[in-house]
Amino acid sequence: MWNAMRGRMSALRRGMRNDNGMTTSEYAMGTIAACAFAAVLYKIVTSGTVSGALEAVIGKALDAQF
Template sequence: MFPRPRYVFLDDRGMSTVEYSLGLLVAAAFAMILFGIVQSGSVEDGLTGLIDRALNFTG
């Protein structure tokens, strides 16, 4: 029946794994949103036009 030392509650050994997994989830969600934006009609047409102009450039 001894009181627990205070430093036991300040231990954060598992935080790096949790932060890593949350970072991966956020990155995946951001990639899905960005992919959806790029696949929209106007953005896709703009990017296709930009790539077409770059490939057909006669400087």
């Protein structure tokens, strides 16, 4: 009984340690997510409303009296 239980636990531990390729796929998914976020952010920043607001803020900052 104990030998069978030890064998199962040993197999379970070996299975938990076997994560070949996990870091590569995690980096790939992170890179894809970052690129998608950058594309959405670029579209938002270059839209007319946000672009006009940014230009107004920058214009006010450049025209400020010191």
